[in-house]
Amino acid sequence: MDHNDLSARELAARIRRGELRASTVIRDTLDRIARVNPQINAIVQDCGADAMAEAEALDRRIADGQQVGVLAGVPVTTKVVSDQKGYATTNGTRLFQDVIAPQDNPFLRHMRQKDAIVVGRTNTPAFSYRWFTTNAMHGETKNPHNPALTAGGSSGGAAAAAATGLGHIAHGTDIAGSIRYPAYACGIHGLRPTSGRVPQFNHSGPDRGIGPQIMAVSGPLARRVDDLRLGLEAMAGYAPDDPWTAPVPLIGPTFRRRVALVKRPGGIDTDPRILDDLDRAAALFRAAGWEVEEPTELPDLREAVQLQIDLWLSDGHEAKLAQAEQEGDAGAIALLRHYADRAAAIDVARFGEIFARRSALIRAWRGFLEDYPVVLMPVSGELPFQQDEDLRGGDVLTRLWEVQLPQIAIPLLALPGLSVASGVVDGIPSGVQLVAPPWREDICLEAGELLERGFGFPALLPR
Template sequence: MSPARSPLWQWSATDISAAVQRGEIRCTEVVDSIYDRIDAVNPQVNAIVHIDRERARSDAQALDAARQAGQPCGPLAGVPVSIKLNVDVAGEATSNGTPLWSDRIAQTDGEVVANLRRAGAIVIGRTNAPPHSFRWFTENPLHGRTLNPWSADITPGGSSGGAGVAVATGMGPIAHGTDIAGSIRYPAYVNGVVGLRATTGRIPAFQGTAPKRFFGLQSMSAQGVLARRIADARLALQTMAASGASDPLWVDARRDYEDDDTPVSVAWIDEVPGIGVDPTIRQALRDAAQTLEAAGYRIERATAPDFQRGVEIWRAIVMTDCRLGMVAAVDALGDPSLTTPVHNMLACAGEVDLAGYIVAIAARDEMQRQWQALFQRYPLVLMPTSCRLPLQWGADQGTVEQMRELMAVQSPLMAVALCGLPGLHVPTGMAGGLPVGVQLVAPAFREMRLLRAGEILEAANGGLNESRWMDDVP
C-alpha cells in the first residue's frame, strides 16, 4: 500500500518528514491519525502508558506554523515518537516502572528527548517497562502487563517491551529504547521489528532524575531505537546522537565512513557452545548469510568470543552494582515478579568483593580485545539475537539454576552489551506464527555498517510482516 493511499499512522518516519517539509500534510494530521490508532489498539496491548495529547498537538501546531512561515522543521519534522519510562521528559514522571518513583518529575527533557524535539519529532507518549528496566518481560505495579501482539502467551520483551509493541502495532514509526542486556534487541526480536542498540556513549544517556550511574551503566548501557524500517532507524540514530553536552560519557564520534556500504567479510556464527541454537534460528542465520553473500559480502563460519564467559563477567559487574544501588528498592517494592529474577541473578553472580570487581573489569577489557581481534578479520558479525524462540511468560520466575540457563540462552545479547558494542536486530520472517530474525554486530561507532547490511536483509525479506499493524490486534 502506497503512503498516499494509506492512513498516516501507517506511514514511515522518512515519508512523514518528507511530506511535512513539502507541505503535503500537516503535523496535526499525523498526530490525530496516531492517536486514533492508539485509541483503537492500545487498550488491547497496553504498550503506551502515559499520553499528553495537549502537549503533542500544541507541538504539532507550532511545527505547522513554522513550516508555513518558511522556517526549517528538522529531519524528523512531524514524526511521532514514543519515549521509554526510564528517560526524562520535562513535566512527567520518570517512574522507570516503579510506584516508588511515580512522583519523580523531570524538570527538563533528557538530552536524547531534546535532540528528538529539536529535529522536529513529536513525543506522543511513554512506553511501558518493567520496574527498574530490569527484565526481558514487561509488567509493573504502576501500569500492568504489556502483551505481545502476536501471542499473549509469550513475552513482549523487555525492558523496552512497550516500545517494541508500540512500533509493531502501528502506534508510531519510531520508539526510543535503552539496552544493557538486550533491552532493545530482544523486544525487537519477539515483536518482529528493527532494534538498534547504539554504541555505548553514541547517544547521550544522562538523566537529571537519576544522576548516579555505577560502572555497569556507564560502560554497558546504551540508548537506541525500535522502528518498522531500517531507514527510520537510521534517521532516528542521526538525530538522537546529534548532541550530548550534559552527558560526560557522550562521544561526538564520526557517524559516516566511506566504506559503510562496502561489502566486507562476515563472521557467520550459528553455534553457541554449551547452549545450542534453535534450528529455526539457525535457518534464519543461514538464509541471512546467503542473502549477504549474494550482495557481495564474504561469508565465513567463525567462532565468537566466549558468550558464556561474557555473561559471567556481566553478572560480576552489573549485579555488584545492583547490590549497592537497586536491590533495596526492589525489595521495598515487594513485587515477586521482580524480586524473584533479581535475587536469582544475584545468586548466579555470587558475592563479589572489591578485588573480584576489579578483576571482572579487567576481564571485560580482555573480552573487548577478543572482539577487536575478531573485527580485524571480520568487520561484520552475523549471529543469533537469542538462542531460543520467544520466551513464554514466567520463564524468569523459576529457580536459580533456571535463571542461569535463561541467561545462557540470552548470552548473545549480553555479550554484546558487556563490551559496549552496537548491535542491530533485523526481522527476517515468521515461524510458527511468531517472528524470527538475526543480529548484526560491528565495531564501536560503526552503526552505519550495520544499517547498510540490515537494509539488504530487509529488502530480501520484506521487513515487518505488517498484518499485525494493518489489521486488528487479537
C-alpha cells in the same frame, strides 16, 4: 492514507513540503493509539495534549517558511525509564511514580531539535530488569502477535508500540538486550548503538552506577531499518550532561564486506528455526556478493556475560534488592535473589580484575572485527519466551540467561548490535543479530537493509 505506510523519512519530507500537516498526522496517530493501545498496553503515559500543541506549532513554522528538522512531525515514543520534562520517570515502579522530570533527557532534547513529536511513553518491567514487560504500576504489555508470548523487555512497550504503528520510531534502552530482544519478540528491528553514541542522563535522579554508565545505551526500535538510521541520527551526538558521549561521525570509512556466521555463540543450543534464519541470512549476503565464512575460533563471549552480570547486578546489589522488595515486584526479586550469593562475593579486588578482563575481551573482539566487520549470530538461542517464564524457578531462570548469551555479552564489549526481524510463523516472530565494530552502526544498518529486502518488511499490526 495510513501514515504508517510511509517511512519516517518520507513522512517528514511530505510534512516539510506542506503536502501533509503535522497536526493531521499526530491526530491520526493519537486516534490509532486510542483504538489499539487498550489491547496491548504499550503506551502507559499519554502525551496527546502536548503532542497536538507541538504539531500545530510546527505547522505554523512550516507555513511561515521556516526551516524544520529531519524528523519534522514524525510521531515517536519514549520509555518511562528516561526523563521527559513534566512526566514521571517511573521505571515501571510505584516507588518512582512521583519523580517528575525537570527537563528532557539529552537524547530526547536532540530528537526535539529535529522536530520529532512524542505521542506517548512506553512500558517497562519494574526497574527494567527483565525480558518480560509487566509491573504493578502500569500493568502488562501484550505481544501484538501472540499474547501468550513476552513482548520482550525491558523495552517491551516500545517494541509493541512500534509493531502496531503507535509512532514510527520508539525509544528504548539496552544494557543486556533490552532493545534487541523486544524487537526480536515483537517482529520488528532494534538497534543498540555503541556505548557513548547516544547521550543519556536523567536530571530527575542521581548518577547511575559504573556498570550502567559504561554499558546501558539508548537507541531506536522501528518497523524499517531506515527509520532506525533516521532515529539514530536524531538521538546521537555530544551532550555536556553525559560524560561518556563523543562526537564521532555516523558514517565510517569503506569496509570489507565479509561476514562471520556464528550459529551457536558460546556453544549455546540454538533453535532449528533460528538456525534456518541464519542460513537464509547468509544466503542473502552471498547473493549480494558479500563473503560469508564460519570461523573456527571466536573471541570469548561467555566470560563477557559473567563480567556483564558483575558490573550490572552485583554492584550495589543489596540496595537493588531492598528496592525490589519494597516495590514487591516478583520478577525483580527473583532475578536479584538468583545472583545474591555471587554479588556477596564481589570485593574491590574483584572489580579491578573485572575491568582488566573487560579490556582484554574488548581488544580481542576489536581485532576479530578487523577481519570480519559483520558478525551474524542469533539474538537468542530460543524463540520468544512464554510470558513470565522467568517466574517458574531458578532452573528456568538459569536456562533463560544461558540462551540470551548473544545479547548479554555485547554491552560489556561496547559494540553496536542490530536485531533484524526475519518473519512471523504461526504467531511466533524470529530474527537474527548483526554485530559490527565500535562506532560502526552504519555497517549494521547497511547489512540490516540487505536482510530486510530479503526477509521482507515487518507487517503492521493490526491493519
